[in-house]
Amino acid sequence: MKTIAFIPVRGGSKSIPLKNIKQFCGRPLVYWTIKAAVETNTINEVVIATDHEQIEAVVNSFGFNKVSVFKRNSNNAQDSSSTESVILEYLEARKLEENDAFILIQATSPLLTAKDLGAGIRVFEEHKYDSVLSCVLSKRFFWNIKGDPINYDPYNRPRRQDFEGTYMENGAFYINTVGQIKDYQNRLSGNIGISLMPEYTDVELDEEDDWQRAEILMKKYLFPVRSQKEIKLFISDIDGVLTDAGMYYSENGDELKKFNTHDGMAFQLIRESGVKTAIITSENTELVKRRANKLKVDYLYQGKRDGGKLSAALEICKKEGIEIDNVAYIGDDINCLELLSAVGLSACPSNALEKIKNIPGIIQLSKKGGEGVVREFYEEILVKTL
CATH class of the missing domain: 3.40.50.1000 (HAD superfamily/HAD-like)
Incomplete structure (x- = not known):
């Protein structure tokens, strides 16, 4: 059995044009998720699925090992196209083993690290889940449009430190097997497990304000400080x-x-x-x-x-x-x-x-x-x- 990381990146983003290669903390956005996947020892291959020649050229310029580009069909790169459609297109073209592990990684999750991916793979393998998704623990109170509370009793409002909270999907990664994705036509199936990521990774990169906030978080939590010795x-x-x-x-x-x-x-x-x-x-x-x-x-x-x-x-x-x-x-x-x-x-x-x-x-x-x-x-x- 081998483990494949799959990162779909299309060129047609409307809110932020070509956002997958827009500079984020000094690098094209997609660089950070590719880096995380490459640095995860248990991942054997990293596949970037794109319909855009400029994105392909940028990805190739990184010079990462384990990385290849899959040229996705333009029909599966439209605003209305689902992520599942390009996954299934790739699986049909590649003919992988049914029990190969398949990790869908979203390029818009630059705060993802190899540590997070490694933890998710361990949850998937050690607990024998059919599939796993990444989440953050949110201690916010949620309501529906009708004014009904979703995750707490407003008449017995808990203190934050006593509140168990709600696990919220952060969209960073999803783990399944090739066979089950084909059978269910979905990234998730069967007995689903959760791999917890830090709360600051809940950021979405849909608007310019999101971009600025995410860069601040990246610099605060993830910028590497290589030296272990005192700087003199x-x-x-x-x-x-x-x-x-x-x-x-x-x-x-x-x-x-x-x-x-x-x-x-x-x-x-x-x-x-x-x-x-x-x-x-x-x-x-x-x-x-x-x-x-x-x-x-x-x-x-x-x-x-x-x-x-x-x-x-x-x-x-x-x-x-x-x-x-x-x-x-x-x-x-x-x-x-x-x-x-x-x-x-x-x-x-x-x-x-x-x-x-x-x-x-x-x-x-x-x-x-x-x-x-x-x-x-x-x-x-x-x-x-x-």
Whole structure:
């Protein structure tokens, strides 16, 4: 028996056009559920079913293993099409074993993790359920349109801590077998079990406001903090991080750069927390020197290309008596790759080079270079390690 994860993603969303590949926390939305499925050891295959060439290209660009694309029929990708229709289309085309486990994952559930999927698979296997769905425990009081209470007695209102609550389907995943899906023409059947997920995963991504709320929750609960050691040195690149990577020139030919004042305050906050600061850049200009002086950084290394950035960071570590694991660094381009891969805590702007975004464990920030990425990194990530 093998386990297959199936993620249907169509291109025809009306509320948020092409929402399945819209940027969510620095990545296309579908990236997060694919990542969760790929990282679940007990899942053997991850299938993305789409009718849209652009979505297919984005999925292929991730370079994940275990992932393949199924080109779904456009008739099963309409507003009126059910998810079951594309599942059955795939099962008819694939001819899988009847007892293979089949996990339907909704791409609009970016807060789903490999831990959640692993827990759901264990519930399915260990309790011998026919099918399993993910839910959250809601301790809210529900009523119907007639004014009748659904899950509590309003004349004996319980305290929240005494209220058992109601299990609410969050739409993240459903587990069944291939044979039963074919027999019942449904994602769920027979004796159904519940796999509980955290309450914050109840978010629906139907409108722009939902998107903003979900991104806040993602950053709060799920953004990875790779370093297990105390951060004692923060390093930033210049172009593409502290600036927008644009090249500006005056009529006299003077080079100009645009910096963000929020980043300036971030450097001050980092310094006041007792962490040393540094700038390491491949550029070598008086302008950068003046900006570094303004920021009061402890170290400035210019003209560092290729492996020079890592060498400069190691030199600072030696002077400070720390290890490279004690370093946090934000970079965006190929000449940052070596240093980003070595430090204890690495991050990049949302518009960083794709190869940089694929560094294992790197934190992808929601802001672009020059938009205040250092401030975001400090407030959302670094402050939690200090």
